[in-house]
Amino acid sequence: MLKEAKGLILVLSAxxxxxxxxxxxxxLQTSPTFISSVSFTTRSPxxxxxxxxxxxxxxxxxxxKLIKKNAFVEWAEVHGHLYGTSxxxxxxxxxxxKDVILEVDVKGGxxxxxxxxxxxLIFILPPSWQELExxxxxxxxEDEKSIKERLSTAKQEIKxxxxxxxxxxxxxxxxxxxxxxxxxxxxxYKINRVPEKEINRVIKNI
Amino acid sequence: MLKEAKGLILVLSAxxxxxxxxxxxxxLQTSPTFISSVSFTTRSPxxxxxxxxxxxxxxxxxxxKLIKKNAFVEWAEVHGHLYGTSxxxxxxxxxxxKDVILEVDVKGGxxxxxxxxxxxLIFILPPSWQELExxxxxxxxEDEKSIKERLSTAKQEIKxxxxxxxxxxxxxxxxxxxxxxxxxxxxxYKINRVPEKEINRVIKNI
Numbered sequence: 510m511l512k513e514a515k516g517l518i519l520v521l522s523a524x525x526x527x528x529x530x531x532x533x534x535x536x537l538q539t540s541p542t543f544i545s546s547v548s549f550t551t552r553s554p555x556x557x558x559x560x561x562x563x564x565x566x567x568x569x570x571x572x573x574k575l576i577k578k579n580a581f582v583e584w585a586e587v588h589g590h591l592y593g594t595s596x597x598x599x600x601x602x603x604x605x606x607k608d609v610i611l612e613v614d615v616k617g618g619x620x621x622x623x624x625x626x627x628x629x630l631i632f633i634l635p636p637s638w639q640e641l642e643x644x645x646x647x648x649x650x651e652d653e654k655s656i657k658e659r660l661s662t663a664k665q666e667i668k669x670x671x672x673x674x675x676x677x678x679x680x681x682x683x684x685x686x687x688x689x690x691x692x693x694x695x696x697x698y699k700i701n702r703v704p705e706k707e708i709n710r711v712i713k714n715i
Numbered sequence: 716m717l718k719e720a721k722g723l724i725l726v727l728s729a730x731x732x733x734x735x736x737x738x739x740x741x742x743l744q745t746s747p748t749f750i751s752s753v754s755f756t757t758r759s760p761x762x763x764x765x766x767x768x769x770x771x772x773x774x775x776x777x778x779x780k781l782i783k784k785n786a787f788v789e790w791a792e793v794h795g796h797l798y799g800t801s802x803x804x805x806x807x808x809x810x811x812x813k814d815v816i817l818e819v820d821v822k823g824g825x826x827x828x829x830x831x832x833x834x835x836l837i838f839i840l841p842p843s844w845q846e847l848e849x850x851x852x853x854x855x856x857e858d859e860k861s862i863k864e865r866l867s868t869a870k871q872e873i874k875x876x877x878x879x880x881x882x883x884x885x886x887x888x889x890x891x892x893x894x895x896x897x898x899x900x901x902x903x904y905k906i907n908r909v910p911e912k913e914i915n916r917v918i919k920n921i
Contacts, residue, residue, distance in 0.1 A: 695901035698881040
């Protein structure tokens with residue numbers, strides 16, 4: 510499947526507050542080959558969120574039509590809202606050589622790995638439980654009920670750790686960005702990423 | 716098997732002349748955690764080779780006794796000489812947290828991977844066939860017959876490329892050393908390298 514694909518599929522999962530979004534932004538700044546997957550969602554835009562950049566904001570009705578059309582690599586209902594990863598966006602971009610970064614929850618991550626075994630699944634952990642709670646309290650967008658929900662979700666999500674390829678403890682944003690880039694570069698030297706015809710070319714030339 | 720092992724098993728394979736030995740030396744200089752596996756061999760020591768450092772030089776009779784004792788992770792006859800990787804050396808060192816570098820041929824590499832699935836197999840390629848031939852001619856130790864043999868072996872070995880984890884084209888020794896180190900660091904963040912009890916500790920603490 511997609512043997513000619515050149516771009517990487519990078520799945521970043523983390524409990525809310527682990528610093529995933531900041532890390533994604535950092536990655537996007539390091540190289541024009543990175544692109545962030547734009548998901549569909551039924552939730553309302555937050556302040557400063559832009560249609561088509563942060564999400565495609567759609568009605569529940571339209572979202573359900575897309576599910577029927579098999580337009581999602583994975584989709585899920587989280588805290589009452591639907592989120593879905595567009596298959597078209599993902600496949601078109603990796604074919605064009607872009608490295609697509611997907612911020613999805615652990616169930617989404619494992620679904621992506623099933624469909625695209627070449628996907629690189631990275632789990633980002635906060636340095637501690639206390640730190641996670643502190644970070645969530647700092648967010649002006651979260652009320653006490655949401656925080657409790659997110660903490661409870663985090664505890665469930667961490668159980669998926671063994672299904673991931675890598676894990677990083679985000680104790681320092683610069684160090685973690687560096688480690689992410691290092692993992693991505695190392696993955697480029699993996700033999701199973703090289704299309705068969707490229708290996709055959711190397712074998713012949715040597 | 717060896718669930719508590721902390722050190723990495725690094726297998727470097729390459730056609731003679733690809734720069735494998737120089738790369739190993741570079742790695743050894745970067746960190747005291749690296750250690751080069753000392754193999755047993757029945758061939759005569761070359762000038763400057765030291766017993767117990769470069770190889771354990773043994774008679775064919777003693778080598779065959781060691782085979783019977785199951786002392787080797789892998790062994791092979793190459794160009795009329797026997798070479799074997801000591802199981803004791805490897806297991807003791809990874810238990811002690813050392814990252815053991817093994818310079819073995821492709822058959823040895825695949826045997827090591829069978830016994831130690833956590834081993835990291837890296838194939839080093841010369842930038843071109845012409846360059847490989849040139850490098851072999853430069854070696855004072857090689858006569859014309861050996862060179863022909865080695866080139867023919869190289870062509871066979873390259874067919875094992877798909878069984879390896881990574882491949883690097885050694886066009887520049889500094890760049891290739893850097894890439895090797897980067898692969899090794901990325902591998903340390905792999906979830907399947909972390910012992911189960913460490914994962915459980917992380918899950919509990921978070």
